[in-house]
Amino acid sequence: MKGVTAIMEENLPKVTIITLAYNVEKYIHQCIKSVLDQSFTEFQWVILDNGCTDGTSEILEEYAKKDKRIKLFKNKRNSLIYDEPNVNEFTQYIENLDTEYYCTLDSDDYIHKDFLKELYEIAKLNNADISVCAVHIFEDENPQAVTIRYCPDFCTKDITKIGDIFPQIYNCFRPMWGKLVKTEIIKKTAKYIAENNIKVTNGADTINCIQYLRFSNTLVAVNKELYYYRTRNDSLYNSNIGKDRYMAYLKIYTESKSLLESWNKLDNNNLNFIASMLNYSLIYCVYLAANVTRGSIKERIEVITAILSDKSVREILNDSGLLFDLIDECIKSLNRIAKRSAN
8 A cells, every 4th residue: 555655756746847928928828728738747837927017917827727737926027127036936936846857938939749748758768867859940920931950869878978969969958948857957057056156147048958968967869849939039038139148158158168178078179169159149149239129329339349349259269260250240230230320
């Protein structure tokens, strides 16, 4: 006869899904339906209403009343926009998670009905710290414009071997979504980030994923499109042009370098690769500064000049032969800003 503890453990959800929702009234129904229709049902869904000002809050509250697997929390206003901590009840709930695995889902995205089933089963089969899948990326304005972020089928019980295919696997570990991660790895990552005082907004997903790899041993990947990622021109990510954005990209570079060094995999190929990713991210940052509608002309110019004048950026890109590309984009962007301000 089973004891009370054994019965309680059997009834615990196996996976926690985390979602932060902000003004996604147009998309949240599709997101919710994709979760509640999962073929794997042993999950809980922790949703943080991040200060929504449209009809999203009412939709979330209605679903939470109907399904006990939904645990709903609410910030009074957006923690990212106002740089404020999340409501304490949410933070404590996350800190005390006791499910086996953890995953994230953006509130304007959705998942395949077998997302949890496929990733949980393959993770359990291999006792994996992380299981990851391919991602179907589509444009909100043009859903037929599709990009597939492929993930090669593989399993390794020696995480350092990832260093041998780092450029091929890197894109799978830029976002936190599209994967299951053991909850104990999540907690180790949170502790590492707190102890090392790592504070980033843009790029936080990649910073977290780098630490997931740091604290993991076994990784399994399946090349199936199980996560559907929506790109939106009006998303918060694509409208933030603050100077801290480029500094986050620089932090991603240094953390990637540190990870590869810890694996003894920092060869020229990997070093040039992470430098190229830094260059790509900085060029995108410069592009946003020149083209997004938010921010004054002064703020846009300050972002670009801050990037150009950063000694670490110049040294890294110069050593990799990429500095000219960044300078060229900066000059073009400054000219575009000047022309628009003159009109």
